[in-house]
Amino acid sequence: MDSRASVFDVEAAAERLRGKPGALLGLLEEIQDSDPARYLSEENLKRAAAALAVPPSQVWSVATFYGFFNLQPQGRRTITVCRGTACHTRGSLGLLKDAASLLGCEGYDPNSEGAFTTADREYTIRTVACFGQCALAPVVMIDDEIYSRMTPGRLVAVLSGAKKRGAKKAAHVPRRRYEGEAAPSVEGARR
Numbered sequence: 001m002d003s004r005a006s007v008f009d010v011e012a013a014a015e016r017l018r019g020k021p022g023a024l025l026g027l028l029e030e031i032q033d034s035d036p037a038r039y040l041s042e043e044n045l046k047r048a049a050a051a052l053a054v055p056p057s058q059v060w061s062v063a064t065f066y067g068f069f070n071l072q073p074q075g076r077r078t079i080t081v082c083r084g085t086a087c088h089t090r091g092s093l094g095l096l097k098d099a100a101s102l103l104g105c106e107g108y109d110p111n112s113e114g115a116f117t118t119a120d121r122e123y124t125i126r127t128v129a130c131f132g133q134c135a136l137a138p139v140v141m142i143d144d145e146i147y148s149r150m151t152p153g154r155l156v157a158v159l160s161g162a163k164k165r166g167a168k169k170a171a172h173v174p175r176r177r178y179e180g181e182a183a184p185s186v187e188g189a190r191r
């Protein structure tokens with residue numbers, strides 16, 4: 001078992017949420033937010049289904065529909081590079097390659113749509129279809145912070161600074177999203 005495994009009480013949370021609108025979505029969000037690796041394990045998906053007495057297929061449908069749910073362990077920090085048309089024409093592929101190289105993502109294919117997490121689970125690098133800020137392309141998000149009109153030099157500076165601060169920085173807490181809010185078109189977002 002992962003030494004950072006979550007000890008979140010799924011059943012207690014389900015009891016609290018049962019009968020409320022969006023109970024399943026809320027439960028999955030709480031599970032993911034509580035997990036040090038910010039993902040929904042197979043075990044926790046099964047527990048959520050049992051705790052809310054809903055079919056596992058329904059839990060899986062929700063978990064795979066919303067792009068902000070992760071089905072694999074995530075790095076402590078997340079770098080998301082927009083690969084939409086506007087950002088692409090302004091050099092986002094180069095930024096993605098630079099980020100992957102700087103963060104030691106050996107084996108990552110920048111042309112793939114999949115996310116990649118470093119072996120030490122320090123960084124996850126991923127792409128998004130559009131941040132909705134095309135006029136500010138190219139756009140990169142580091143954790144929850146958006147950087148517009150990103151340049152290779154600035155990206156290196158920001159990531160280098162982030163790496164230096166990495167050991168001191170508290171664990172990243174993902175922004176919560178709620179039912180009805182548009183899910184970002186993140187790669188692997190099961191669109």
Ligand code: FES
Pocket residue numbers: 082083084085086087088129130131132133134135137138139
């Ligand atoms: S294409 Fe990158 S923000 Fe829209």
